[in-house]
Amino acid sequence: MKRPIKRLTALVLAVSFAAGIFQMTGCSRNGDGSGNVARNEEVEVQADSEWFNVSESSIDSGYDPADVDYVSSEFVGMYDGGILLRVNVSLKIPNDFDWENGNIDSYFRDELKLFDLNGQVVKSMDLGAAHDTDSYIESLEVTDGQIVASVNSWDDVTFESTYTKRVVDLDSGSLGETIDTVEISEGTDEYMEGIFVVDGYTVTKYYCWEEDGGASYRLNVVSPSGSSMDVRTTTAFPGVSIWDISNMVKTGPGKSMLITSTDDGVKYIEMDLDSGAMTEIPESDMEWLDGVNFAWGEYVDGFGYAVLDSSGITKIDFENKTIEKTFDFNNCNIDRSEIGMMNIVSISDDECVLCGDIYPEYAPYASLLSEFKIVTLTRASENPNTGKTLLTLADLSGLDSRVSRAIVDFNEQSSDYFITVDFSYSIDYMDMCYACGDGPEDYATSEKALQADLSDRLAIDLLNGEGPDIIVNGFNLIQLDNADYMTDLTDYLNETGTEGMFSNVFDAAYYNGALYQIPLGFAISGIMTDKDSVSQDQKGFTFDQYETFVDEVCNGKDPMGYGRSMFLITCMEAMNDVFIVDGEANFSCEEFEQLAQYTKDHVNEQIDIDYSVSGGMSYYDDGSSEQLAGAYNEGIVFQSFADGMGVGTPGRRTIVGIPSADGRGPQINPTVSAGISSTAASPDGCWEFISYMMSDDVQRAISVSAIPVEISAYESSAEDFITAYNDYLENGNFSASGYVVMDDTIMEPLDESLVGEFEDVILSCESARLSDPSVSIIVSEEIQAYLEGQKSLDETIDILQDRVQTVLDERG
The missing domain is CATH 3.40.190 (D-Maltodextrin-Binding Protein; domain 2)
Structure with a gap:
């Protein structure tokens, strides 16, 4: 599919959002290299613009942080009006533990817990005690009001595996009746890679090596009634290497779409789950989906197929071939760095509930303790940011977690400015993966090509006064270091001062005598x-x-x-x-x-x-x-x-x-940097955010994985x-x-x-x-x-x- 369409789609979404909040105003101009360019007009948040209040609560796992090395909680689903979590715990092992005779397993926990919406434990069970020693529970789901466990059992002699789906009885803490059984029978040139559950069908995928050096898949499909069949991709697509099936998406009753990786890039395949028939979807029929990342997609009961990412929640309607941004996170003040760890619990026109296990920034040799959060977005009658000047920020690396948290805090604290995020300026690393070839040199070449394309596109937009106000993590793209595109930050830095900072780092960042992009972490x-x-x-x-x-x-x-x-x-x-x-x-x-x-x-x-x-x-x-x-x-x-x-x-x-x-x-x-575009409507407001990134709190957050300034x-x-x-x-x-x-x-x-x-x-x-x-x-x-x-x-x-x-x- 053509990449320009993707960028156009992103731009249309960005403009659509902007038009909903404020009157679009501005002035385009052409640069002459002097830096004497017109700045865009300031835009204020309107009282009647869409806004969602954000509330958060946490669920306590019940373990003392001093006693554990790590705690992780996986959202299973909503059950009996509460939140069902699978909690895995690794307890600290005492210094005097007898490694020769001791039972190491006693320091690990695998539990299923039901919490009410206030975070209190209602019921719990020990999953480890609920199955045999020659099996383990691979996954859990809530289906038709029942908790269903996928149990993987293996034979110590033949090494063959069997997957069984069994009902979990949370009251008795045991596994009940068997719903379904899938025999895992691997051939000599294949291995079982994973299982999809789509619309009641269980699809087990086997990765197969071909004699010509290529790859294909064997899919074992078990219907809701229990009938089973094998489907091979080589039957429908002879001679075509399929290296990966990353996702299987429900597109209708008994219908699904496979997202595959081939030598020619991403291919979409329609699959009838009853007959096993496979058909490649023509590229022209998929252009409406260009830019959709199915890795972040999930089917939400009562809503449909939704993609949850850092920009918001997008509804994908396969029948009508429409994409609708139902929740735009620029219309609330949510920490986007946590979105990738969350699931959608429920969604309606006026409210959205998300939940997920949130991990802190990794700190070597420290205990890894997660926090399970419930985040609720509720429609407000009036925008509390009315009158604030809007600033647009683009992070060329996607969105750095430390930048995301700083945006939330800045928007909360500032009485004059509100920052929104534009995701149309970032490298599509999925494209790079498909183009990178076999080794690190091919990967580096692909990355350079994508960086060059992004740099050219952003330079053109900045030259025309259409780019973002704040550019984050563009330090290495020196094409942008020009007065036609960027503001020299020297005067701002001199006014703020560099006492207590690594001033040599700022000195090293000068290019052609100007400080266009300032390092904040390196x-x-x-x-x-x-x-x-x-x-x-x-x-x-x-x-x-x-x-x-x-x-x-x-x-x-x-x-x-x-x-x-x-x-x-x-x-x-x-x-x-x-x-x-x-x-x-x-x-x-x-x-x-x-x-x-x-x-x-x-x-x-x-x-x-x-x-x-x-x-x-x-x-x-x-x-x-x-x-x-x-x-x-x-x-x-x-x-x-x-x-x-x-x-x-x-x-x-x-x-x-x-x-x-x-x-x-x-x-x-530099691993975190920031600059101000030459046409930013309010460069003072932009610098106010950058100087906030230099504050002690943000610098200490940056110090976890980088050197702070x-x-x-x-x-x-x-x-x-x-x-x-x-x-x-x-x-x-x-x-x-x-x-x-x-x-x-x-x-x-x-x-x-x-x-x-x-x-x-x-x-x-x-x-x-x-x-x-x-x-x-x-x-x-x-x-x-x-x-x-x-x-x-x-x-x-x-x-x-x-x-x-x-x-x-x-x-x-």
Whole structure:
């Protein structure tokens, strides 16, 4: 299907929402590179615009957080007027546990609990005690007023499995009558991958390997009456490889649609569940569904098929081929980062109830405790944000969880502004998965292409005054770093001040003398190694130094672990300031010649077939591995520095830059960033939100998985990590409670001096990783002729220089 249709659909939805809340006003303009552009007019929230109040409540699992390593709750369904949850618990195992004779199973719980709508336990049962030891309950559902368990039983001799559907008697805490039985009979070239339940039909899917290297599926369909049949995709589609069936959607009585992955991308297949007949749905008939992510879809009784995602709830009517946004989350103040963990309980015109098990941001060596939430959206008679100025935010990475939470808090606290989210500007990673080919280099190429497309599209919209006000996580797209598109934030930052911040991180973010996008959280890109492996005060590697380092220190294994193309592009992007200067391409220089020559002479054409490099280790196809003296990573934070990624020992590690012509040091790699479009109606309001992202509360939230720009937030987070790490070590545990380090590795407690050591590394960074995907794609394409010996370097440079300059000139 054609991608422009998807973007148009998203844009139409966005405009439809906007027209419902306020009068659309604004002014388009063309930039001349001076930055002297007209700003759009401010738009205020109207009193009669649609609004839903949000209320939240939590269900207590009944366990003391001090006693558990993790608690997770799965929503089974609504039952007897209450909420039915499956609760899994891992209790902390005492230090003196007898691992030889003790019963480890006694520290794990698998329970079924019924809660009333106030969060109180009504009934409960021990699922673990309800079935035999040679079986387990794979899933639970509520069907026709009954709780039904799918029980997987296996034969220890034949290893064959049987699935039975049995009624759960919550009062007696036992499994009752058997409703259905499915024999899992795997052939020699297939395996059982999963089960769909659609409109009362049980469909078991078997992934099959074909002799020609392709793949297909065998589907065993059991009807509500108990009749069974096998359906093979090769019968309906001979010679077509189907690599995945990601979902099966009810489209009508006894009708379903399979969402499949093939060599040609996504294919939709209509399946009659009574006859087993399969028919590919023509692409033209599916264009109305372009942009729908069925991974987030579910059938809701009394409503129909619904897709719940971060933008809202969309109703899909297969009979009439219509898509309707029934709940737009821009019309409420909900934390969208939690939506992916929620299900729809009920929905009507005036109310929607969601629930789900919400996990906190992962913190290494800390207990993983979830919180089961019930969120109710109720229609309000008047919009409480009346009179506030609307600001539109687009997160190019989708929607970062920390940004989502900050939006909720900002909207609640601000008396002047209300932020809405535009999801039409983000990379469709599903497209990338289908186009990425077989390896990481294909994946990287696909990602660059999608980034280039997004950058071009956003630049055009910004130039015409139609883009978002706030752009989040667009730091690496330097095409946008232009006064025609973005506002220079220098004056705002100077007025706010940088006391208590890593000011060098802001300095590193300047591009062509302006601060267009400001880092709010970041990682470090570089090579981690032992201090003795590099000379004192060495910041990075020249290409000669790197050749010696790889050969003599790393035993010939490049810690970057890339093939030629990825190696050259990665190093080139780290030197972008040399090759693109004030809109002029500069590849006819000694720096690029050194990079190209080193790549040709010392980097493998592709990633080595017999080994791969990851996290400071070299892994071989024969199962062996060896530790390396260095590890490259674009996302080094304190936790990985302290852990070491398999490199060296705490207190002996350092981080240096990747090879470059001038031996430059490690770089800042922003993971959370923000900028203001040049036509934003209220740049002051936009900065008010960005400065809120720099506040202590938000910076501490960012510090869980990134380096915050606030120094005290970094230091507090690093100290918390050391405490958690040492506690695990002291208790004889490491990766999780109860799992003791069994090998000969000696784990030493971490010293608090590491906090200062890593802070010194942060302060040493003088530049940031920047990328122009369009330029990277051109260089990657043209350099191949030189690397393969088909053209001289001079000839290659002339061609890529001309192509890159043409792209830069077309941008103006």
